[in-house]
Amino acid sequence: MSPPSTTDVLVVGAGPAGIAAATAAAEHGRKVIVLDDNRKPGGQIWRDSSVIASPARSASGSRKQRAIDRLQRSGATLLSGHTVFSASASGQLETLRELATGSFAERFRFEQLILATGARERFLPFPGWTLPGVFGVGGLQALVRAGYSVAGKRIIVAGTGPLLLAVAAHLSHDGANVVAVIEQAALSSLIPFAASLWRQPSKLLQGAQYRASLSSASYRTAAWVAEAIPATDGRSLSAVRITDGKRTWTEPCDLLACGYHLVPNTELAELIGCTLQRGFVQVDEQQRTSVPNVFCAGEPTGIAGLEAALLQGEIAGRACAGVATASLRSRANKEQAFARGLARAFALRPELRQLPQPGTIVCRCEDVAFANLQHPSGWADIKLQTRCGMGPCQARVCGPAVEFLLGSKPSSVRQPLYPVPLHALTATTEHAPEPFKVEPESIHKVEETA
Amino acid sequence: MKPLDVLIVGAGIVGSSVARECALLGWRVGVVTGGTLAGSSTVAGMGHVVVMDDSPAQLALTAYSQSVWRELVPQLPKVTEYEQCGTIWVAADHDEMAEVQARHEVYARGGLETRVLSASDLAAAEPNLRSGLAGGLLVPADGVIYQPAAAAYFLHQAQQHGAEIFPLRATAAAHGVLRLADGTSLAAPRIVLAVGAECELLPAMQIQRRKGHLVISDRYPGFLRHQLVELGYLKSAHKVAEDSVAFNIQPRQTGQLLIGSSRQYGNSDSEIETAIMQRMIDRALDYMPGLRNVSILRAWTGSRAATPDKLPLIGPAKGLADDDTLWLAAGFEGLGITNAPGAARLLVNAMVGRASAIDATPYLPARLNAGAAVAYA
Amino acid sequence: MPEMLSLRINGATVRVANGTSVSAAMLIAGQPTRISVTGEPRGPVCGMGICFECRAIVNGMPHQRTCQLLCEEGMTVETNR
Incomplete structure (x- = not known):
């Protein structure tokens, strides 16, 4: 170092x-x-x-x-x-x-x-969410900006939060066929929020512009993705099952962008x-x-x-x-009020807790299924016994999901905050990559006789 | 309700093993555990099931306990990830190679099979070790286990045989009565302290904490096949007063690499200490330069429960406490995982007056009391 | 038109625009970035370096977050198994 x-x-x-x-x-x-x-x-x-x-x-x-x-x-x-x-x-x-x-x-x-x-983004598990072709909402947008072309692709944008319409509009601008935008919040909770924006016309205008640029897509509130259905190859998406709690329907698509606010x-x-x-x-x-x-x-x-x-x-x-900062404070406080409005409008509905099936993976790093997450002593022992949250994402994905699903708080953080190469933890400055020597098991294994 | 036959304080690997053995006797067992496994000495360690030969008593106990582990293997659930990968004690130079020969003979006298590896044998066995090492000693019967799952399995087995769990901290133990943090108490004719490094219930145990650091990597299947420990480990591990580090690396069944180790005395906090962790990693990089770019997911610390003579306390607390109800299974230092199932059998045999497969005298707690006449084996 | 470059993904040559991330290139090539511990194919999810689903083997180095890496001429990329 x-x-x-x-x-x-x-x-x-x-x-x-x-x-x-x-x-x-x-x-x-x-x-x-x-x-x-x-x-x-x-x-x-x-x-x-x-x-x-x-x-x-x-x-x-x-x-x-x-x-x-x-x-x-x-x-x-x-x-x-x-x-x-x-x-x-x-x-x-x-x-x-x-x-x-x-x-x-x-x-x-x-x-x-x-x-x-x-x-x-907050990700919530549902059957099929680990399929390639299922992304976060901001996630898909970031990948498009990094060179992934969505032109001509049928896309469903789902989850919750103001990002949905914004990203749907950008994807559509990039040539995607945005089939539907599925917002879990009910219109009745979105309207007071939208009404509160009259003080901030720029935000209201932006929302209207997004909506207008998506004229061909259906915009559904009070609905959510219940399942992502794989194509026959098992490694891509063929359709998404959507529900409003009473009715369930299937929407064919190529990609799903699904995220539950931030x-x-x-x-x-x-x-x-x-x-x-x-x-x-x-x-x-x-x-x-x-x-x-x-x-x-x-x-x-x-x-x-x-x-x-x-x-x-x-x-x-x-x-x-x-x-001095006082002159900025009142404006900042007004924005805090906006934050409270956001949180109310896009509060997660309890039905989302019913989405994971026993076999649905919750921890993507370690492939820990929902059925294995019932442990009386809480998150610390869930982690130990299942490895949930012990993979490289360090519970950044499954932590908020487990907290929503089970009410268990992830335990305290430790260094390194992100996975780092071993050399980063020493005083040694070493920059040249060493090639890995990984050979087939059978070649050099010493005979073990016991 | 039938009264309790035994109360066990602690549900780490040792407490769980003792609970299982007692429950299998048909006893009514109560396990008092102050919370979760997380943070205990059990989960902080490496999960190395290893025969150690730094004293005849240690060799006898580790070898016996390892044989109990092997007996249990067929019934261990998959999540315990038991893998008989073997240990290679790595010799850096010719002096250490002489030590390899000597230990090979010690193991042989104990009836234990080992194999002396030449420099080229070693390089072939572990291609990611640096070149220029002198050789090593392969102990093929050693293994690794995912110890949190093993402890949970033993406890579960005890519960299947009627053991009851009390999720409370014990605040005092004397004459068959255990006081709990909520003000209530439990009674049994026997109370076993399986408390790892926490000896507040009986300070006469004289257990000190030896802090250690570990780091774990992402999955690199095929990178490492055996647990590797530098032969210098014994030298550094036995220094009583000084902080020390040694190259010690374990292949997990997942393909993850668990990298250690450090030893510090008189340090009971759980903070990661950069200076000693750096020394530990530099040591590992010296032996295995290819670890440099291995992605590390976590670093943590734990406490080993060390007794003055480096042997565990297994048996009646007699001599340390004027109390016939009190029994100890504690002070395992870095060998709690290895010794848990063997120690549980020694303890239960002592409680029922049955003979054990090995002489249990060297582990009797009374030896710590200078006033007591204790016969050492 | 952006400048193009080529790299090898699971043995096949793929041409992408300069500035494309390795994650995006793997999506373009239709290749999973990694195979999960129970054998499922996975692709990138968060696009911002936190989910670690986009880990692949880049120039022989396993577990590289490909959403944070830009493609380079001659790079070799393999699905992380």
Whole structure:
């Protein structure tokens, strides 16, 4: 491991919250480094195509560009492709950078840390959800932006949350035949939410635009995917069974994008020892966590979307520089109200707990079936006896699912936060990849006679 | 309701084994367990079923217990992942090769089969070891097991034979009465402390924690075939005062690699300590450079329950406590998984006054009491 | 038109646009990224590096998250078994 880079403020995540935080801190004279695990800044919401250089194809594209330009002018250093796998409140943090030539562990020292680690999709198990051809909603969008063409493909977009319509519209724009958008929330819970948006006409307008661009797709509320049906080859999708609880019907399709809104990425905050409240990182008016020199902005503090992330990021960045933040607070609080509305509108219906069959896999890393998850002593023993959550995703997928299905909280996080090559855990700096010598079992096995 | 014949405190691999043996006798068994298996010495360890020869008493117990494991294998459920992969004690140089010869003879005198591997035998057996090593000693009867599942299986068997589980912490044990954290108590003519490294119930056990670190990888089937331990392990493992590390790697049936090991004294927290973990990994990389890019999923620590003379406490607490009801099965240090089924039989035999297959004297708790006259084997 | 490059996926040559992720290339090639521990074929799910379903063998190295890797000329990719 190379000697540590030292900075005043270290920002983890270069999505909107991280960019705003870094920009604000740097503009007010702090030395800032931003670490991001993606190849390019923007996070999930501002993710661009890696194949086509898009000249500001949407309003968010140009807004993103302005934000990144301003970040660059601010003097902050952006380091892409850095995955944070270890950190402590004492001011040390470690990252892994994976390049074609090998992987590199690097160490950083900071005075203040701003966590802008964003959110991920919540996945819920149902029969067939492990088939190739079943993706997350944001997941399919990300893969399309990474070069996967969906032109001409029949796609069903399902699950819950504002992402459904947005992604369906993008897929349709990319030439996909979006057959249906299936939202589990009832219209009766969506209407009050939509009505509350009159104060934020831009959000209302955006939704209407998405809906308009999907004129050919059927939009169903209060319905959900009960099963993904494999094609005869067993490795692709032929159709999806959809239900509204009373009626069930089958819709042929090539791909299914299914995600149940978002869960916050709080693992790094937990490792450092920040207090969580109802699953989110607890922060004060200045986005300060329970650990004095650690701040948090954006989705880990509450799923509230882009505007909240930008405001909270700016507050955190200013707070690190000792600059007043009160002027931004009331706007940020308004966005928090939006977050509460989101959570109410897209609350998960209890019927979704009935979807997994005994044989349905819940933990995809270790192939642990739903039937094996009944253990009286809770998650810790479920993990031990079944390996549920002990695979490489470290329960990022099955953890929120188990919590929803069984009410069992995943246990505390540990380093490494992400799987890392062994060399990253030592003091040795070693970058050259060693070839693996894996030979057939029979050749060299020493005869064992006992 | 029929009164309890025995209360067992602890449901790790040792407590579960004792519970099973007692239940098979037809006794009414109560198991008092302060919570989950998670965090116990049992689950923190490696699951290596290994014959160790650093003293005659240790060799006798580990060899006996391993034979009990082999007897149990046909009935072990698949989830326990028992695999008789064998251990290779790796010799780095000619001095260590001399040690290989010596140990080969010790094992042979104990009636145990081992095989001396030349440098080329070793390279052929484990192609991912670095070149230039001197050879090794293959102990083919050693195996590995997924010990959380094995402990759960033993406990389940005890329950099938009527054992009852009390999911509470025990706060005091004396004269046939066990006080529980909720203020209630349980009574039985025998109370077995199978408490791993937690000796609050009987401080006279003099158990100290020896902290260890482990890391586990993703699945690399075919990368490793045997459990490999550097021969220097014995030297480093026996240092009583100093922190030490040794190359020790285990192939799991899943294809995962479990990489150790470290030993630290007087450290009872569960924090991962970067400095010693780095030393441990550097040691592993020295022996197996190809591990460098193996993807590591988790790192953790655990406590070994170490007695002053490195032998477990199996038998009546007499000499440590003025209490005829109290029995001990604790202090197994790094050999709890190996010794659990054998120790359970020794203990139950002692409780019913039956002879055992091996001499149980060296493990009697009373030996720790300097005032007591204890005959060592 | 974007610049094209070729790589080998499970022995077959696949041509993709420069900037394509290895995950996307495997989807284009119709190949599973990995075979699960009970033998099921799997493909990428989250697209952002958290689900680990897109792990494949890249240039001989197992367990590489292909959604986080861009294709390179001459790369060899195999389903992770």
